[in-house]
Amino acid sequence: MTKEQILQAFQNKFPQKIEEIPFVRVDVAFKVDKDLILDVCRFAKGTPELDFNLLACLSCVDYIDHMELVYNLFSFTHKHKIAIKTSLPRGGEIDSVTLVWNAAGWHEREIAELFGMTFRNHPDPRPILLPEDWNEGYPMRKDWEGKDFVRLPKK
């Protein structure tokens, strides 16, 4: 499938909901509404022409007024790679995609703990990286203040 066809496939399934964005080194990147993320991911994995069977990376970016989740998907069958983005308010809730790819489980646990958000229907929502008695907030947020953390001025 070409770049346009991949985008078209998503646009046909979710009309008016797919908004293309620039992204270096992937075939297509687009933005969807946060309530649609589970449906879009299921569609991306379940459709044989797309068959995105590898969740390569799941990251979160804090933009102070909102947060963005980035799903980097890859298809071993067709060798396509796409990035799906969705934005949600700080500390918001979003559906877990662990049911689609088990690989999302640990990534979501990490994001929930470091950025302070909730993944609905996550099978194992325990914290993962920080100490058990951690109570100093969500360290990966941009406005986080820690005891020994000194922020350098931006140039």
Next chain:
Amino acid sequence: MSDYLKNSFQQPSDTTEEIGTEEFIVNMGPQHPSTHGVCRLLLKMDGEVIVDVVPYVGYLHRSMEKIAENRTYLQYMPLTDRIDYVSAMFCNHVFCLAVEKLAQIPVPERAEYIRVIMDELNRIASHLIWLGTFALDLGAITPFLYCFREREKILDLFEMVCGQRMTFNYMRFGGVSRDLPPEFIPKAKEFVEYFKPRVDEYEAILTNNPLFLGRTKRVGILDQKTAIDYSVTGPNLRATGFKWDLRKEEPYSIYDRFEFDIPTGTNSDVWDRYIVRIQEMRQANRILEQALNSIPEGEIKTKTPTVFRPPKGEVYARIESTRGEMGFYIVSDGSTMPYRIKLRTASFSNLAVLPEMCRGWKIADIVAIFASLDVIMPDVDR
């Protein structure tokens, strides 16, 4: 005679149900010789059989991603070495690749060759560490001594090039930090010839050794579907028979110029993961030989300012590291420091699949299964 003693002299019953068994929990780690770092495994046991495994990670969490937001791009380079210190060249390489794609910095041909040579040397060094400790975990001490003997020679080569033996800080955006010394190429060629028969030596000790086969054959099977579902990549995925290598399928740097095979397994057990890595060492040596014979003269670095501003944008770059797909997701806001860096490390995903592989096996097999995954804990915790 008390009731208790009377009962204990009774005939043993045929079924264990009457006695009653119950599951119990065994704590393995965080400080345990076979967890290769600091990893804690909570084992739910039924007798000697494992019912479930819960890995606890994060003991080596250094918040690499947060530190990145407070450093310029070049200042972050030495830190990437610490992500996976056993194969630090790959961390350097993927970070360079991501920033070069973002800022569109060209890389001279000689630098690409040097990068490939360093990557493949590092791949062999990392697999040697793995092989040595893996055999040690299974009770064979000799391979460990052999492996570290050869690894020492590779570390000497690295030291010759960049002055460091493990955390190199060698690559730069648009090239590498310094040129190869004149004595490097002959020394490296010597190593390639020296290393060829050494792999047979390891194989002679392990591959068909009945004790080794007993511990590894048909143990810890990971089927292909589960592996892909958990984003397992690298030798662990190839051991399931899935022919996938980013060097071949999505050639970065100049890997499309070299001839090499992708070794795969058939049964996806511990032994297959062992033989895939053994074969990979031979293939890495093959690439090395070709690269050393065809390396051109020329520039080693495109001139880039020490502090520079990549344009606004996002990039996800990935390479085939020793352990699998290693990716850098960088968000740039046009300033001198990255706005956000996410490290996608292979060990993180590879460790998540451990519970699926361990259920139903004996406690001694966990050591073999865990070692066969080749997980590096700082790579998991970042």
